[in-house]
Amino acid sequence: NAELTSFTEKIQIWIEKIRAKQDVHELKSSDLQSPDAGGLRERLSVMLEKTVFSPPVKSLLNQLKNILDSSQMNGRAAWIEERQDGTQFLQSVPEFPSRALKEKLFDNFPTTLLIPPKSAESLTEIIPKGQNVRFEDCERSVFDLVPIDFEDRNPESILKNPQAKKIIMLLPSRRLIEEAFVKYTEQLEEKGITLICQNLSGGLERMQAEFTAAPSPCIWMLTPWTYELVTLPPETAGLLAISSLPFDHPGNFLFSKRSLHYRDSFSDYSLPRLEHRLFRLIRTFCRHKTSDGRIAILDKRLTEKKYGERIKKYLEQFAMEEDLGQKKPSARKKTRGTAVVPEDQMALF
8 A cells, every 4th residue: 555655654754753863752742733743643534534444454543643633642641662673663551540440441340350469559550549449358279379489599500500390580681581592502402401592482382382392401581571471281390580570670661651650659659560570470380380389589689678578578478488487388278369349349259
């Protein structure tokens, strides 16, 4: 489609002009009310009226039309972002998710939210102020618990001396994964250890299949954000090694934008997000861990930083090890999680 190609080129020129070589540029009203943006909106409207596009393309163009319309941006955050590989994104999301959820979901449907235990007070970005809710405790089996160790060693020590047949190691960035791949692949091959690395061993499905089929020992390195999407058969992995607490990157536009909603953004926003992410990582591992599978957290900040005690206390409810200050529960003991339930929710069980 020549018209669409021409329009795409014009959008690209506008993006380059607006972002002024910035990796991340927040779209302001002045950007969207400029003559250039107005011309793009008008051209896009005419093109949508006269041309029949496939549903996916039409949906993207309508979203672009809304982004270019400053009157549609109230309560939304919009920005241009260029990634390290040169790919550019034009994005718009609600600045306050709780308001969007209230309008689209909570005010229209009885809703049940399944949340990690002891996290009800940290849902301010999800549950709007004044929302009628009630909390229901949900029983958790002792078999959901997993040994968690805080180990004073670095990831290299695990690579040099694997202590489980199949190990999943989480590193905070693809750059660190690539550096480890270059440094250790040859050494591990000489020892008969298979090394699988994100971005270097194919896509996610291929890595999952390779990790499942690989003979032991085998080490799979990936980022925490990718690991949340992993699906493996039960009884597959014996160790989950978390090299660094998976905080949000402070330079992330949306994270920094929403952090401004809080007086103490670190304690009230960053740490709750970290806790929720750790819960998701533990939940993922429990689905495919071996009967003696365990988690090792290698980040020294757990002992060196004041907030480390808060994170360790949060992890206690998922742990079985006495070194977390919690004795191993008996086989019949059950711990409890929490669900957030709006007042008019019907009994589901």
